[in-house]
Amino acid sequence: MANHRFSPVSEGEQPCCDISRKAQICLCVVLSLLVLVIIAVVTAILMWPRSPPNHKEWQGSGTTAHFGDIVLGRCYTYTQIVRPELRDKDCQKIQEVFLKSFLSKDPCDATEQDYQPLIELANQTVPCNKTVFWSKTKELAHQYTRVQQALFTLENTLLGYIADDLSWCGDSGSSEINYQSCPTRRDNCSSNPVSVFWNTVSKRFAEDACGVVHVVLNGSLNEAFDRRSTFGRVEIHNLHPKKVHTLQAWVMHDIGGVRSDSCSSSSIRDLKSIISERNITFTCQNNYRPVRFLQCVKNPEHPSCTSGI
Numbered sequence: 001m002a003n004h005r006f007s008p009v010s011e012g013e014q015p016c017c018d019i020s021r022k023a024q025i026c027l028c029v030v031l032s033l034l035v036l037v038i039i040a041v042v043t044a045i046l047m048w049p050r051s052p053p054n055h056k057e058w059q060g061s062g063t064t065a066h067f068g069d070i071v072l073g074r075c076y077t078y079t080q081i082v083r084p085e086l087r088d089k090d091c092q093k094i095q096e097v098f099l100k101s102f103l104s105k106d107p108c109d110a111t112e113q114d115y116q117p118l119i120e121l122a123n124q125t126v127p128c129n130k131t132v133f134w135s136k137t138k139e140l141a142h143q144y145t146r147v148q149q150a151l152f153t154l155e156n157t158l159l160g161y162i163a164d165d166l167s168w169c170g171d172s173g174s175s176e177i178n179y180q181s182c183p184t185r186r187d188n189c190s191s192n193p194v195s196v197f198w199n200t201v202s203k204r205f206a207e208d209a210c211g212v213v214h215v216v217l218n219g220s221l222n223e224a225f226d227r228r229s230t231f232g233r234v235e236i237h238n239l240h241p242k243k244v245h246t247l248q249a250w251v252m253h254d255i256g257g258v259r260s261d262s263c264s265s266s267s268i269r270d271l272k273s274i275i276s277e278r279n280i281t282f283t284c285q286n287n288y289r290p291v292r293f294l295q296c297v298k299n300p301e302h303p304s305c306t307s308g309i
């Protein structure tokens with residue numbers, strides 16, 4: 001190439017090679033610019049701050065991951081395996097209507113009406129004498145209904161089973177599930193989708209109860225009966241005196257725990273007077289034996305379990 005310069009070049013050829021060299025340089029510059037532009041664009045795309053979520057930020061944790069799949073899976077598990085008498089329920093539809101009840105809506109303004117279509121779709125009859133309420137005794141109450149399968153807590157009904165321990169919310173400005181955060185009472189937002197759901201289905205569960213109904217209370221707390229609990233706030237006020245004959249309270253003390261409240265305590269007298277005023281008979285038993293047995297399964301050597309409970 002070096003001796004190319006010394007090769008005889010006619011006057012006419014000179015401009016040609018000049019142009020060609022210019023063209024080469026031009027091409028080179030254009031290509032470099034192009035590469036720079038591409039690098040710049042790619043860098044910009046990679047470095048651009050993730051578009052912030054359109055959702056408002058709340059203090060509570062966001063919707064449970066895979067919410068829709070969990071709802072659908074639990075619905076099938078319940079209707080096909082747990083209570084096959086409900087096998088005709090349309091779980092796809094239940095999932096769809098559940099999502100519709102809170103998506104695209106203000107999560108501080110949920111209402112009972114939002115859940116009416118879902119409640120109608122998932123309707124279920126709990127037989128008389130089989131309703132079990134609980135307050136601060138969730139695990140023990142569920143251990144009991146797991147053994148006594150004819151009995152139902154709210155979480156043993158289809159809707160309670162589907163929603164147990166889940167959280168969910170949407171946003172009025174978007175049709176998407178908010179997985180980042182959901183409002184709680186701390187956000188001054190008591191009408192959030194989860195609280196309103198549980199209030200609504202608890203109310204319905206109590207309204208539907210009939211015959212003799214039961215409640216498992218926690219006798220190791222200062223107050224076994226708490227007016228602010230779902231049981232004290234919602235359920236007892238929605239029992240129908242014409243249908244519910246008796247409320248039976250079982251006050252359970254933790255094994256080896258303090259025995260602070262019992263049937264003769266003031267909180268239980270409080271409960272008794274509310275129930276009696278509603279013309280429902282009230283009965284109370286400390287450490288109801290069938291439930292006590294379950295506690296003792298975990299503590300077989302404890303004195304209160306060995307000396308004839």
Ligand SMILES: *[C@@H]1O[C@H](CO)[C@@H](O)[C@H](O)[C@H]1NC(C)=O
Binds near residue numbers: 120
């Ligand atoms: C649920 O509602 C439908 C329609 O209202 C009714 O036909 C059905 O008997 C109800 N099922 C139960 C289990 O209550």
Ligand SMILES: *[C@@H]1O[C@H](CO)[C@@H](O)[C@H](O)[C@H]1NC(C)=O
Binds near residue numbers: 212
């Ligand atoms: C409910 O329990 C009461 C009292 O034990 C009993 O008289 C009644 O027959 C029971 N009802 C049903 C449907 O089992």
Ligand SMILES: *[C@@H]1O[C@H](CO)[C@@H](O)[C@H](O)[C@H]1NC(C)=O
Binds near residue numbers: 136139218219254
């Ligand atoms: C009663 O409440 C205490 C404190 O919340 C809890 O540790 C205990 O498990 C509860 N007892 C029952 C029987 O649920």
Ligand SMILES: *[C@@H]1O[C@H](CO)[C@@H](O)[C@H](O)[C@H]1NC(C)=O
Binds near residue numbers: 186187188
């Ligand atoms: C909640 O509302 C109360 C009274 O309405 C107010 O004093 C408080 O500052 C509010 N808290 C928040 C977090 O907005």
Ligand SMILES: *[C@@H]1O[C@H](CO)[C@@H](O)[C@H](O)[C@H]1NC(C)=O
Binds near residue numbers: 277278
């Ligand atoms: C309870 O029963 C009494 C007498 O039968 C009746 O006068 C009263 O209105 C009833 N109360 C309620 C809340 O149903």
